[in-house]
Amino acid sequence: MTDKILEVRGLKKTYGGEKKRGFKGLTPKLDVLKGIDIDIYRGDVVCLIGPSGCGKSTFLRCLNRLEVPTDGKILFEGTEVNEAHIDQLRQKMGMVFQHFNLFPHMTVKENLCMAPVLLKLKDRPAAEKRAEELLERVGLSDKANVYPASLSGGQQQRIAIARALAMDPDVILFDEPTSALDPEMVGEVLELMKELAHTGITMLVVTHEMGFAREVSNRVIFIDEGRIQEDEPPEELFSNPKNPRLKAFLSKML
Amino acid sequence: MEFFQNLAADFVNQFEMTFITEQRYMLFLNGLKTTLLITLAAAMLGIVLGFCIAYVRTTHDRTGKLGFLNLLCKLYLTVIRGTPTMIQLLIMYFIIFGSVKIDKVPVAILAFGINSGAYVAEIFRSGIMSISPGQMEAARSLGLNYTQATWKVILPQAVKNVLPALGNEMIVLLKETSISGYIALQDLTKAGDIVRSRTYSPFFPYISVALIYLVIVMLMERLLNIMEGRLAQSDR
Numbered sequence: 001m002t003d004k005i006l007e008v009r010g011l012k013k014t015y016g017g018e019k020k021r022g023f024k025g026l027t028p029k030l031d032v033l034k035g036i037d038i039d040i041y042r043g044d045v046v047c048l049i050g051p052s053g054c055g056k057s058t059f060l061r062c063l064n065r066l067e068v069p070t071d072g073k074i075l076f077e078g079t080e081v082n083e084a085h086i087d088q089l090r091q092k093m094g095m096v097f098q099h100f101n102l103f104p105h106m107t108v109k110e111n112l113c114m115a116p117v118l119l120k121l122k123d124r125p126a127a128e129k130r131a132e133e134l135l136e137r138v139g140l141s142d143k144a145n146v147y148p149a150s151l152s153g154g155q156q157q158r159i160a161i162a163r164a165l166a167m168d169p170d171v172i173l174f175d176e177p178t179s180a181l182d183p184e185m186v187g188e189v190l191e192l193m194k195e196l197a198h199t200g201i202t203m204l205v206v207t208h209e210m211g212f213a214r215e216v217s218n219r220v221i222f223i224d225e226g227r228i229q230e231d232e233p234p235e236e237l238f239s240n241p242k243n244p245r246l247k248a249f250l251s252k253m254l
Numbered sequence: 255m256e257f258f259q260n261l262a263a264d265f266v267n268q269f270e271m272t273f274i275t276e277q278r279y280m281l282f283l284n285g286l287k288t289t290l291l292i293t294l295a296a297a298m299l300g301i302v303l304g305f306c307i308a309y310v311r312t313t314h315d316r317t318g319k320l321g322f323l324n325l326l327c328k329l330y331l332t333v334i335r336g337t338p339t340m341i342q343l344l345i346m347y348f349i350i351f352g353s354v355k356i357d358k359v360p361v362a363i364l365a366f367g368i369n370s371g372a373y374v375a376e377i378f379r380s381g382i383m384s385i386s387p388g389q390m391e392a393a394r395s396l397g398l399n400y401t402q403a404t405w406k407v408i409l410p411q412a413v414k415n416v417l418p419a420l421g422n423e424m425i426v427l428l429k430e431t432s433i434s435g436y437i438a439l440q441d442l443t444k445a446g447d448i449v450r451s452r453t454y455s456p457f458f459p460y461i462s463v464a465l466i467y468l469v470i471v472m473l474m475e476r477l478l479n480i481m482e483g484r485l486a487q488s489d490r
Binding site: 066097 | 386388389391392393394395396397398399402406407410411414487488489
């Protein structure tokens with residue numbers, strides 16, 4: 001576990017403070033991330049927890065540059081994450097969104113094949129074969145030729161995970177993957193993520209599912225006020241919280 | 255009884271005067287051809303133009319690039335939407351092409367196409383903006399660049415969303431071409447007008463012209479319905 005896959009140094013993100021239409025002067029400033037330093041190693045399953053608005057989603061989105069950091073440095077597999085090779089880097093850094101964001105005008109299979117084929121990572125037959133394997137793995141082989149609108153939320157999220165996997169990424173970022181789901185569908189998605197964690201792929205998961213964090217992750221990171229407050233194995237963090245903020249947060253969650 | 259006989263006779267007489275005498279149906283037929291030609295060509299020009307402008311404007315909004323082009327597009331939109339179509343047509347014919355001998359049909363196509371482009375641009379732009387930002391993010395997160403994401407993910411959905419509004423604009427365009435007579439172009443409306451001035455009887459020529467427009471519009475609506483149905487297969 002010494003193979004560093006992500007290295008973050010002094011990551012800061014400030015919203016606002018810019019000129020914008022419909023605003024007099026500058027928009028109000030909001031410091032979301034105030035300097036984050038962290039190393040993620042290959043095979044890590046990291047859960048990011050914290051009160052809403054603490055910056056955990058912003059942190060995740062900075063990693064693949066869906067949010068452009070204000071300051072700081074991110075290295076992914078030794079390459080700096082900046083505008084220059086962002087498209088190449090993203091191919092190896094999958095993302096799963098809270099609202100699935102499947103492409104509604106494509107069939108499920110096409111959702112999985114489109115990017116690998118378009119980016120010439122695979123030819124079409126190979127991509128389709130891989131898509132079928134992945135659909136099998138997420139238990140939705142029978143849905144290959146339907147459109148996403150006909151699927152339940154849980155099914156859509158499983159397809160979204162398969163879509164991320166279709167790129168054969170080294171890391172997958174999960175941005176609150178179960179927060180938009182009906183309670184009875186949360187289980188199927190968490191189950192799939194648990195299986196995924198056992199395959200050894202590196203995962204960063206922003207979540208409110210404490211049970212999942214405790215059971216599946218090997219590191220739990222507690223973020224509050226734009227800073228990492230705790231970075232511990234789950235047993236340690238949940239059974240013996242020292243940080244008063246973490247204590248307060250956990251008492252509300254559990 | 256006699257009243258109805260007179261009425262029928264009058265009807266036949268009027269019909270003959272409007273369509274048969276001096277082969278006047280040819281006037282209507284040629285007028286219809288001109289109207290359809292202008293509409294079709296102007297629609298294509300307008301769609302191409304509108305699409306390019308919408309692309310420039312949304313790309314500028316989202317990435318901050320293409321500043322100068324964006325400014326040009328905004329100027330174009332302001333001028334074209336801010337002046338009457340008829341004035342634009344007159345300017346195009348009498349000023350821009352005033353000193354050269356040129357066929358009137360291409361002039362009308364250019365004028366109507368440029369005019370329609372401004373409206374189509376805003377239609378496309380609203381369609382592109384109606385797609386949730388999550389779609390762009392999902393496409394980019396897979397490693398597609400901005401152009402690939404736009405063409406593969408955003409535009410197919412946007413076009414589907416704007417189809418009703420686009421159809422509406424095409425219908426407006428068809429009827430707008432009826433002012434072509436102002437540059438002495440013999441379109442369908444002008445044909446009716448010419449016949450009226452020969453027969454001194456306005457009823458038949460104008461009602462006929464109105465009915466022909468109506469039928470074309472109904473056909474266009476039909477076509478649009480079929481296209482919408484095809485694109486709706488991904489809906490629930």
